[in-house]
Amino acid sequence: MVTSVQISSRASKAKEVIAPSRIAVPKQDLSDELFRLTQRLQTSLELEQILEIFFQHIQQHVSIGGMVYTTPCNQHIKLGRPNIHHVDYQLSRQSNDGDDGLGGIVFSRAKRFAEQELILIESFLGPLIYPLRNALMYREALAAAMCDPLTKTGNRAAMSNALQREIQLANRYHQPLSMMVIDIDHFKAVNDNYGHAAGDDVICSVAKAITTVCRETDLTFRFGGEEFVVLLNKTDAAGARVIAERVRRYIAGLSTKTEQHDIAVTASIGTAELNQDDDSVSLFERADSALYKAKQQGRNQVVSYDLVDDVQRSLLGM
Numbered sequence: 001m002v003t004s005v006q007i008s009s010r011a012s013k014a015k016e017v018i019a020p021s022r023i024a025v026p027k028q029d030l031s032d033e034l035f036r037l038t039q040r041l042q043t044s045l046e047l048e049q050i051l052e053i054f055f056q057h058i059q060q061h062v063s064i065g066g067m068v069y070t071t072p073c074n075q076h077i078k079l080g081r082p083n084i085h086h087v088d089y090q091l092s093r094q095s096n097d098g099d100d101g102l103g104g105i106v107f108s109r110a111k112r113f114a115e116q117e118l119i120l121i122e123s124f125l126g127p128l129i130y131p132l133r134n135a136l137m138y139r140e141a142l143a144a145a146m147c148d149p150l151t152k153t154g155n156r157a158a159m160s161n162a163l164q165r166e167i168q169l170a171n172r173y174h175q176p177l178s179m180m181v182i183d184i185d186h187f188k189a190v191n192d193n194y195g196h197a198a199g200d201d202v203i204c205s206v207a208k209a210i211t212t213v214c215r216e217t218d219l220t221f222r223f224g225g226e227e228f229v230v231l232l233n234k235t236d237a238a239g240a241r242v243i244a245e246r247v248r249r250y251i252a253g254l255s256t257k258t259e260q261h262d263i264a265v266t267a268s269i270g271t272a273e274l275n276q277d278d279d280s281v282s283l284f285e286r287a288d289s290a291l292y293k294a295k296q297q298g299r300n301q302v303v304s305y306d307l308v309d310d311v312q313r314s315l316l317g318m
């Protein structure tokens with residue numbers, strides 16, 4: 001198996017040799033340094049940590065202002081301070097199975113890099129390849145464990161994590177937080193009439209509808225079979241009701257095309273706003289009880305727990 005570090009471009013080629021302060025590393029010392037770096041990189045599987053170790057290590061030998069790593073999914077991780085002179089590397093691992101893209105790294109600083117410095121940087125990139133690949137794989141595995149495979153929204157485990165975090169943030173910054181619980185109406189009939197595969201398609205369309213209507217910062221999870229939970233940060237009860245109504249209408253106007261049929265469904269939605277005494281369980285219970293009410297009252301509607309007064313709640317058994 002061959003590993004390679006490919007250099008895509010050097011945006012800052014040194015035409016003159018700048019006297020670099022810390023690049024005179026004798027051959028034996030360099031191999032010791034590479035060995036030390038390899039050992040340090042092996043201490044973590046966390047991408048951010050690995051990059052931090054790498055950045056700290058390389059700075060001991062080459063003066064670098066900033067480093068930006070871009071993952072193969074185009075996510076940027078920035079360390080230090082970016083500056084005008086930069087050198088870009090595309091990283092990949094060549095194996096018998098083909099080329100494994102590992103993203104790109106940009107190093108930058110205020111003055112040009114000297115050729116010798118670039119050679120040194122390239123030497124240090126070698127030991128980064130395998131730890132980087134392992135960290136990316138670890139990241140992918142973690143993401144897959146939190147993802148619903150059918151709809152690609154978060155799963156229940158992800159919801160539980162996110163809910164704790166969002167409640168903490170809302171309390172710390174005194175910001176409202178609301179929850180929507182969305183359930184497709186009479187979904188059993190969809191499966192019975194059109195088959196389970198068509199039912200799956202409908203679930204995917206509804207998931208897509210929810211993420212289309214909601215903001216990017218809203219967090220959507222598939223809570224169960226045909227039930228979704230959306231966390232609406234910085235959104236109070238009135239705002240949640242508006243969004244829920246928009247989602248309900250959008251779903252009611254949808255038509256899921258399968259090979260033989262166009263399937264239309266509706267959904268019922270319950271919403272609740274976080275209050276001072278709430279924890280994740282009580283918030284969910286209130287949104288879920290509002291959903292239950294929406295089902296009871298005829299489906300294809302939104303019930304907001306907070307916008308129903310106490311008298312109505314007790315009359316409705318909420």
Ligand SMILES: Nc1nc2c(ncn2[C@@H]2O[C@H](COP(=O)(O)OP(=O)(O)OP(=O)(O)O)[C@@H](O)[C@H]2O)c(=O)[nH]1
Nearest residue numbers: 183184185186187188189191196197199200225226
């Ligand atoms: N196709 C498909 N069906 C699922 C999945 N998960 C759960 N279901 C089905 O979803 C249906 C849920 O039905 P019920 O909970 O009785 O509710 P409903 O028919 O939607 O009726 P209401 O919620 O009362 O409006 C059941 O038939 C489950 O088998 C899934 O991943 N794919």
